[in-house]
Amino acid sequence: MPLSERARVNHELKRLGFGGLDDPNLIPSIAFFIRNHDHFRSQLFSVKPEERRHAYNALRPHLRFAAKPLDVYEAEMRQMAEERQLPTYDPVTHQLVEYKAGSVDLDLLATEAIRQNRHEKDHGLILTCASCAVVEVFRAKLRKDAERDSHKAGWRSNGEKNWCPQHVPERCTMKLECSVCPVTASIRCWDPQDGYAKARLCGWLIADDAKCPKCAAEKLTLQ
Ligand SMILES: [Zn+2]
Numbered sequence: 300m301p302l303s304e305r306a307r308v309n310h311e312l313k314r315l316g317f318g319g320l321d322d323p324n325l326i327p328s329i330a331f332f333i334r335n336h337d338h339f340r341s342q343l344f345s346v347k348p349e350e351r352r353h354a355y356n357a358l359r360p361h362l363r364f365a366a367k368p369l370d371v372y373e374a375e376m377r378q379m380a381e382e383r384q385l386p387t388y389d390p391v392t393h394q395l396v397e398y399k400a401g402s403v404d405l406d407l408l409a410t411e412a413i414r415q416n417r418h419e420k421d422h423g424l425i426l427t428c429a430s431c432a433v434v435e436v437f438r439a440k441l442r443k444d445a446e447r448d449s450h451k452a453g454w455r456s457n458g459e460k461n462w463c464p465q466h467v468p469e470r471c472t473m474k475l476e477c478s479v480c481p482v483t484a485s486i487r488c489w490d491p492q493d494g495y496a497k498a499r500l501c502g503w504l505i506a507d508d509a510k511c512p513k514c515a516a517e518k519l520t521l522q
């Protein structure tokens with residue numbers, strides 16, 4: 300992770316009573332997020348090779364399952380690497396990212412540990428709308444589940460501020476052009492994903508290309 304991000308995480312860790320990213324007390328919190336052998340293996344292989352044994356020894360006693368020997372994971376990894384390009388899970392963005400040997404994924408887990416720690420202290424994800432100050436609490440046990448629930452409920456967050464479904468800022472403009480007729484539309488939205496949802500609600504048909512509500516309706520009648 301970038302230095303500024305590392306400094307921020309270190310600062311957060313210290314605020315929570317940890318010594319920083321190198322604090323051994325952090326390890327149990329990180330180990331908590333490792334779900335299974337696959338997850339553990341991908342974490343191990345996101346650590347620089349020279350630090351892998353160290354990471355393995357540190358995490359193993361705190362895992363929620365019995366780890367296989369490191370050389371077994373290594374053999375599995377080699378086999379998998381031969382079979383395909385390996386993706387790895389990013390616990391912050393919840394996306395699969397391309398496997399990169401030597402990336403410091405454990406730092407991402409540390410960030411996730413901090414968030415989960417706060418989540419448990421607060422007994423849920425407490426969101427306050429930056430516009431109207433309405434408060435809503437999402438009580439899923441895992442913070443990332445609570446985040447997903449809040450997103451489904453229409454809340455949006457930029458990481459610092461949160462907005463209730465009524466006050467989500469329109470940060471971008473999505474331009475739609477009908478692929479059949481000259482109709483265009485500008486849709487103001489939070490992000491493109493929301494923009495597409497909004498466009499569909501207005502009757503646009505969006506697949507490989509876009510069709511305005513009128514052309515979309517005509518296409519349906521023809522079928
Ligand atoms: Zn609001």
Ligand SMILES: [Zn+2]
Binds near residue numbers: 480482510512513515
């Ligand atoms: Zn059209």
